Structures are given as C-alpha cells and as structure tokens.
Amino acid sequence: MYEETPSAGIPGAVLWRTAGGGGVVLPDGCMDLLWADGRLLVAGPDTGPHPAGEVQAGAVAGIRLAPGTAPALLGVPAHALRDLRVGLADLWPAREVRRLTGLVAGYADPRAGLEALARTRAADAGPPDPLAAEVVAGLRAGRAVAAIAATAGLGERQLHRRSLDAFGYGPRTLGRILRLRRALALADRGLPYADVAYAAGYADQAHLAREVRALAGTTLTAYAGGAAGAKRETPQPSGSRTTA
Template sequence: MGDRYEERTSRIDGAKVWSLTVDPGSVHPVLPDGCMDLLWIGGRLLVAGPDTHAEPPSGPGGGGTYTGIRFAPGTAPALLGVPAHELRDRRVALADLWPALLVRELTERVAGSADPGAALEDIAARRAADAEPPDQAMRAVAAQLDSGRSVERTAHTVGLGARQLHRRSLAAFGYGPKTLARVLRLQRALALVRSGMPYAEAALAAGCADQAHLAREMRDLAGTTLTAYFAAP
C-alpha cells in the first residue's frame, strides 16, 4: 500500500488538519516543531505536547491511521486550558485535561464520523468559541522568531523584558524563546532541503552559521543526521 500523508489548512486560525496512514513496520519519528496537536489514534483522543527532541509516534501497532489537528505555536494552551510547559515532551489522554463525560461524548462523535479530521476540527472550533483567545503577544513572538529575528530583537519588538518573555513563552510554547527559535530554524532548514536546496545553502538561508551548525542542531533536536533523515522513506 505504501505510507500516505495528507494535510489541509484548517478553519482554525493557523492550524492544519492532517492524516498519516502507515504500513506495518513503518517508523515515523515526530520532530520538534513548536506546535501542539489534538490526536485521534486507535480510537482514543490524545494531546501531543510541544517536543524538545524527536519522539516515536504513539499509534496503532502493526500500522494504521493517525489523524490530528496541529495548532500554530502559542495557540493551543488557551484552547486546551493548560499551560504548554505542563505537556512538554508528553502525550496525554484528553480525558486527563477535560471532564471524562465530555471526552466520552467527543470520542463517540469522532468514532462515528466518516471524516475524523473534520470531527477533530469541529471539537477545536467549538472549544475555541468558548475559550479565552490565545496570547496575541506570544503569537507575534512566534512569527518574529520564525522569520529569523533574534530573541533580543523579538523581545524589544513586542515590548517584553527577558524574564517576562521567558515566563510567557513557557506557558505558550512549552519552553523558552531560545529553544523555540532553534526548533523553528531547524524546521525552516528541513523545508528548504525538501525543496531541493543543498544542505550548506539551506543552513545559511535558515539562519545557521554554516552546515556544521545545522548538523549539530539536527543531532541535538532530532537525534539523527541530515543524511539519515532524508534517506528514510
């Protein structure tokens, strides 16, 4: 059959609805991306917190389908009702965060849907309508860092001191702004390599000092090398 990944833009601002169908024996490590996800895996609703290193996917044994909605950096904590740092490097049942009766109803709704991704999107949209809006300053921080701005310039632009920026970043992203900047820079570099750009050029374009710098970041954050990562199916 072959593994298959599909993704579309969500009506939730900045979010993506995705699905991954994998063959038995396939390995799909999840690299840090600064995001949090609401997941439908093996008949369960889960939340994936922000990662600081590559995580093995938690899914149905022997292959199967993963479905999720990936929220833009800094937007999920308000919707889920929990600071991001409490979920850092964790996968937790939604029932650990929301009332069990509600989660049972939502689980039945997703299980009975012909399109689990659309059902997840509906859950997120209804929740967002009743929740406090995301921290807009932190959304601006994520956008600035993703554009390659330094943490110092970003703090100045949004009018926050170093301590306040760090504290609010922990709640919004799960880690401090310097870690988020590294994660977003790595994702920029990987996207450039996927587009066909050589490693050295991608490293410089993404904001690394050189290819060796990108290689170190790949080992630290992804636990692998560029060559091994792009050689994988």
C-alpha cells in the same frame, strides 16, 4: 501512507491522517489533537525526536495546531505537556471527553470531527495569547529574543515565562526549532548543505549539522537520503512534523 490538508476552520491548523506504523516525530513548536484507536489524545510540544509508534499502532488522525494556539484551547499551559502524549481525559472531565469521543466517532472522517471539536472549543475558550504570534513572527524573521521582548514591552525573563506557557519552552529553544524546520524544508528541495546553512541562518554547515543531530536525532545525510524515512510535507513555514 500519510496525507494532510490545511484546516478551513482553524487558522494555521493542519488536518492529517496516517495508516500508522512507526516513524519519528520531529519537534516543530506545534501541539496536536489526535484520534487513535477510538481515543482522543493530545501530543505536547517536543524538544527532540519522539517515536510516533507510541500512538500509531493503527490508523491515526490529527489536527496540528499552530505554535502557541493550543494552550488556550486545551486550558493547559504548554510546558505541562512538553514531550508527552496524554489522553484528553487526563486534562478534561471524563464525562465531557466521553461526549466528545462520541462526537468524533460519528464522523466518517475523524479529521472533520477533530476540527469541529477544536472549532467549538476555540470559540468557548477565546483567542490565544496574541504575544505568541508576535514571537513566532519575530523568530521566523530572524529577530533577536531581546528585540522581540522589547517590542512587546517585556523583560526577557517575562517573555521566557510567557513562552513556556504558550510553546512549552523558551523563545530561544523555539527559535532553534523553527530554524531547523526551515533548514529541513530547504534540504528536502535538494539544496547543497552549505546553501541550506546559509539560507536558514546558521553560522556554517557544521553548525547546521550539530543542530540536526541535537534536535532531530539524525544527520543531514541520513535525513536527505531517506534513512530516517519519507518526510511529511506541510504548508506551514515551520516544515514537516514527522519522518516515517
């Protein structure tokens, strides 16, 4: 069982929980704070499919933070956590993590505790790099990386470095991931694959198929047919984060 709801206190964030039990996490440009087996963990940005069972032995709750917003909150550049799941105690002082663990444990719904933790931390840390939102918006609109860099008054190398800190990878990789999320969301609606490819901005259906294999580790037929499991829907334009 999986359920989620938009966060009322953290812009762009999603609160979720699951009964656990395996599955695969697909890349989406996001990072998560997790509550699993009484521990606080961080899920870094993924570049490919990641086994969810690594932290989902039992019930798990999380807050999924919008692309580019987690580094300011965590005080760690996103690329340092790329493709990783780590304990929060590996990033913050142990005494503070013990206090926060007690805070989250005191909530009947740990998602509310994670939201309170994130809200307090965000207030202390200050706003994320505004460039991150500009990059995400530009990529979702189909703009070229060079055009996004020029609008921001940066060279492409500077934009790449800033993107590594904000997202964990460069803007071209982020663009591929965001486009894939849009394609999978369209496929979930039952659109023909050729129409999905066109609407999501791929050269053709073969291009879409290669990207699904490269980033999601599956095929469109397997994904749409349920071989990869039930898809998690999310209100974010980037689409679902996992298959179960």
